[in-house]
Amino acid sequence: MTRDVPSPLTALDRPNSYIGRAVPRPNLARLTEGRGEYVSDLVLPRMVHVVYVRSPHAHARIRAIDAAEAKRAKGVVAVVTGRELAEVCTPWVGVLTHMVGLKSAPQHAMAVDRACWQGEAVVAIVARTRALAEDAAELVEIDYEPLPAVTDMMTALDPQTPVIHPALGDNLAFERNFTGGDPAAAFAAADHVIEADFGFGRHTGVTLEPRAMVADFNAGTGRLTAYLGTQAPHMMQNILSIHLGMSEQQIRVVCKDVGGSFGIKVHVYADEMATAALSKLLKRPVKFVADRLESFLTDIHARDHRLKGRIAVKADGTITAFEIDDVTGIGPYSVYPRTSAVEANQVVNLTGGPYACPNYKARARVVFQNKTVTCQYRAVGHPIATAVTEGLVDLAARRIGMDPVEIRRKNLIRDDAYPCASATGLKFEALSHHAALDKLLAMMDYPKLRAEQAALRTKGIHRGIGFASFIEITNPGAAFYGVGGARISSQDGAVVRMDATGAVTVQTSATEQGQGTEAVIAQVVATALGVPLDIVRVISGDTDQTPYGGGTWASRAAGIGGEAAWQAGKALRANVVAVAGAILQADPDSLDVRGGAVVDAASGRERLSLAELGRIVYFRPDTLPPGFQAELMAVRHYVPRGYPFAFTNGIQASYLEVEDGFVKLLGHWVVEDCGTILNPQLVDEQVRGGVVQGLGGALFEQCVYDAEGQMQNASMADYLVPMACEMPDIQVGHIVSPTADSELGAKGAGEAGTAGAPAAVMNAINDALAPFGATLTEMPFTPDRILSALKQARQRGGADVAAPAGTPA
Amino acid sequence: MKPATFAYARAQSVAEAVAALAAHGDEARLIAGGQSLVAMLNMRLSAPRLLIDINAISGLSEIAVEGDGLRIGALVRYTQALRAPLVARHAPLLTRAIPHIAHAAIRNRGTLGGSVAFADPAAEMPACILALGADIAISGPDGARVVAADDFFLGLYETALGPADMLTGLNLPLHGPDRRVGFAEFARRHGDYAMVGLAATATARGAGLGDVRLAYFSMGPCAVRARGAEQALEAGDLDAAVAALEADLDPTGDIHASRDTKMHLAGVLLRRVAGQLSEQPQ
């Protein structure tokens, strides 16, 4: 753990190391030259376009489909119904065995006789162009019998509510109950028990490039090539093979550049399965690109939780128990294959996680409803667990009159307490809550902000400061999916090859979603091998070419894929040095590779260029000693084994002003401990991007539905993504506690920003509004909600301070 | 999100555009900056068979003082108006309001004429035109005519323009030394259509205000004047003006703001804008 003491040299401290340096991303010039290889841009010979006619109803029986006119329309190649497509593509059920009791119903690529959400595909129109397919789509007549829609998750389990899938018996997909320690006794003995209800709006992960696929079934080879913007190529290869009845080997998934994923592109979508099936049916390339309106109705949504929370504290501020009761609505199906129970499960796992508090009780219920499905999106469950935990901690501090910083100091797990475990049994290797808190306070100049807040309050200006400490799951091993029966690799691999000129090519199973994986892999390999960065080329996203692996999700690409690349780079260096030893008749142990040349390890003097070494290996192997075989290609795999997850920790603070119901963000500070920092710029930008998405959920983003299950704001005009003008400066600092599970010691950093930002903003808003006695716990914090909370507080007479101008009467 | 097929014609003159509109009736649409129309075409909310492009018509992009008015041609872009010294001098209300409209890329193409003709209930320009008491120049099959802003905005996307009419320009009264203008709006994010907005003009009368015109937007089916509040402000009673909004305005709530929120914020804006009207330096 790096604190103020200088750390000793480690295996990472290689000469000319790129680790820890903000080297430019090798793919940046390519992308900014407009030469990115996005699926949306791909054109193949004989390629046709599919448009799906989607159910306008949240729940409806399909009585009849009349597609005769559409079939005759200009440019139309095929019109296919769900029933017809079911002959080519089998249905799936999104369950995992370790989520005990999780149930779901079979889901088809297109609705067969019933549509279960507004936007479910009912008919596929395949035509020469997207525009012609849209023209023909208007000609399809579908006779629907609307069925009652289950939309309110809070009544989904009531006996009078219709059951969406009668065969399942009820609308309960999953329930988890947990008790750790003795929460009942702790609540009974507490000096104060504070309760609050929390709401988290349903939102989605608007990617710049929508979901896109070109499926190319080649009847000559019997192979399907799926060009797909995905986070997990090998998972998709497996799933396409299962449901199209093909061997895995006959499926190739290619995923070059992806315009943003955020978890949205790690799932199996009915539309993409249908597109692949259509290609198999029509024996030609079929392209599907979700347009922006379809994205809102068919990309997974996330959050949509309501919780009751309780916290028990002693008068001295010691937290003695947490309790939560969570309900979440996931749409009509649990998403395949990662399931839609994971977010609620994470909420149960993580609530209270940063605190040394052994007493904890939790219940989570996951219910079906007739809305778009929900599933894992950036920071899965963390923003919810963090906001509930940190919201309750702040309410407790206010009740007992303690500064929010003091209550955290008193209760956060001590930095010298590791290894230890949470109330739910999560194992922590090494976290740094207190060091992070200290650093954060220094970065933000906490006393100065408090003084400014107090001075402005006397002038009727209401500013607030809010904190959020949290833990985050990264680098998952098999515990996430593999143990539940999902064929999702938890291990990643790297192949590193040196060519005759000494140039290096890396094939990695980690994938690039625009976040910089390729840069990190190149840095790691260049350092491990001892070569300049610009001779390392990285290939990713092709199941025909890369090692079998998991891809990019759950903040794992750098920590797991990076370690595999490190080990492969080291292995190749050993091979290179062995060859050099044979050529130079020197002891390999006396040699090293540095700066792209074989050097004498002791003096650093160059002995042999890699180009010369390559020339001899490939063109004059006859000059090498008899029996010596050079191996200029090395393969290594890695999966964390010591801990099921590498937990990170972080803390964030928000400073903001509330006026007329609007929140103006003035500053945001983050201290993150993601272990070894491979590339500080990429880490900081991941954190900033994550914070912005967290702020989106806290203030702007929400999929608004009416009681009939119609989404009211399914366009960029009405769904408010966070934009630069409203964002504060985001300062990022670090504490470094490497994981000993790997040599690199890197943990994940991609989701931390999103995990903490909503809670920090919520606490800051409530700090600003404290003089009025108003507390908000339902996200997003819209002007409507803030004004009505102020109004209610006034009506309660809660405020002992004169309301400033602008408070609703 | 691909538009239905349409034919395209580029009009070279106002007469040509009007003739084409008259010939094709409801099946034709004019296209100016395209910043509202193209989105509607792509979402197939509108599927005209013919688009008549008016961008090549000369003489509609000028800003000039004519007599006692500032004439702004229908094709003047927001960015052009924002940068024009004539607008800053003679119509400072527009200079204040335009930065609130969308983002630079949209302001570079969107036209003042298109905005007024389209009459989006949440748009800034219609309210400014109404607050200024400007005249709107129209050409139709029966020739040219002028309609006062008070008679132009009739309802939701409904104006005094007939199906074969084209808006050719705006005529704004020149800003005088004792004239006052005010503008403010609430939007969820910078550049969004307003949740509530207010454009106002008045004449300074000693310490008080006369000729007050308060034009709210996003508070009804189209830009509306708050006449009770205008009178109360002229009488120098700000509290009464805020109270009068209850009778003057009748907004419906939407996903971004409930009726209560809109009414509350309308009052906040009135206090803010009244301050601007009385504080403004010469």
Ligand SMILES: Cc1cc2nc3c(=O)[nH]c(=O)nc-3n(C[C@H](O)[C@H](O)[C@H](O)COP(=O)(O)OP(=O)(O)OC[C@H]3O[C@@H](n4cnc5c(N)ncnc54)[C@H](O)[C@@H]3O)c2cc1C
């Ligand atoms: C992302 C985004 C954000 C926006 N935000 C705002 C905002 O905050 N505030 C705001 O006010 N606007 C906003 N707009 C709309 C923008 O201001 C439009 O440019 C404007 O409303 C229409 O002007 P236009 O020239 O683009 O008209 P077009 O889109 O070309 O036409 C709009 C309509 O007006 C008709 N029309 C155009 N010119 C004439 C004419 N001379 N005579 C008769 N009819 C005519 C057309 O037939 C069409 O029906 C936004 C647009 C976008 C894309």
